[in-house]
Amino acid sequence: xxxxxKTGHIVNVQVDEIATSLNGLCDPNAAWGKYVGxxxxxxxPCQLHSMKDSCNKxxxxxxxxxxxxxxxxxxxxxxxxxxxxxxxVNLCKWNGTVNSCGKEEVCKYPGQAECVVDAECEWKNSxxxxxxxxxxxxxxxxxxxxxxxxxNVKQD
Numbered sequence: 001x002x003x004x005x006k007t008g009h010i011v012n013v014q015v016d017e018i019a020t021s022l023n024g025l026c027d028p029n030a031a032w033g034k035y036v037g038x039x040x041x042x043x044x045p046c047q048l049h050s051m052k053d054s055c056n057k058x059x060x061x062x063x064x065x066x067x068x069x070x071x072x073x074x075x076x077x078x079x080x081x082x083x084x085x086x087x088x089v090n091l092c093k094w095n096g097t098v099n100s101c102g103k104e105e106v107c108k109y110p111g112q113a114e115c116v117v118d119a120e121c122e123w124k125n126s127x128x129x130x131x132x133x134x135x136x137x138x139x140x141x142x143x144x145x146x147x148x149x150x151x152n153v154k155q156d
Contacts, residue, residue: 046070052148053132056120059102062090073103106130 046061047070055063055070062073075092078084084094084101091104107121107128115121115128122131133148135141141148 046072051133053130056106057130059093059105062103075101075103077101 044058046055046058049055049058049061049063049070052063052065052068052070055061058070060073060076061070063070073092074090075084075087078087078092078101081094081096081101084092087101092101093104094101107115107118107130109115109118109121109128112123112128115123120131121128123129131144133141133144135144135148138150141150
């Protein structure tokens with residue numbers, strides 16, 4: 001499927017240059033990525049999440065504290081309900097509406113009592129949401145390890 005103008009989508013590429021041409025395919029700021037970088041339901045590629053809280057709110061992504069990076073959730077590899085629900089290590093959950101597997105949504109508690117027990121959640125405006133790191137100093141950040149990671153990078 002190619003939308004008009006077709007000339008904007010066709011490019012001659014040498015075999016040795018294919019990898020270079022495909023770099024940035026999922027980056028909405030790249031030449032090709034601007035056409036495919038945004039996926040269903042307004043999601044963005046996991047690599048573009050630069051913060052733990054936004055990464056963890058995306059059911060298709062998982063945050064790695066060791067590398068301070070966001071990547072695709074292993075749950076996305078499961079193509080059927082049985083394999084998806086059997087993966088309890090990655091907290092996978094089958095979505096029958098769109099027939100896909102993603103990680104369990106964080107902080108989806110119906111009431112305040114259940115919400116505040118989870119260290120990564122907070123009750124705000126009658127809704128349970130994931131806590132966001134709001135510390136601007138190392139001591140405050142380190143005291144809140146469930147939500148924050150101090151990266152020692154000076155912010156200007």
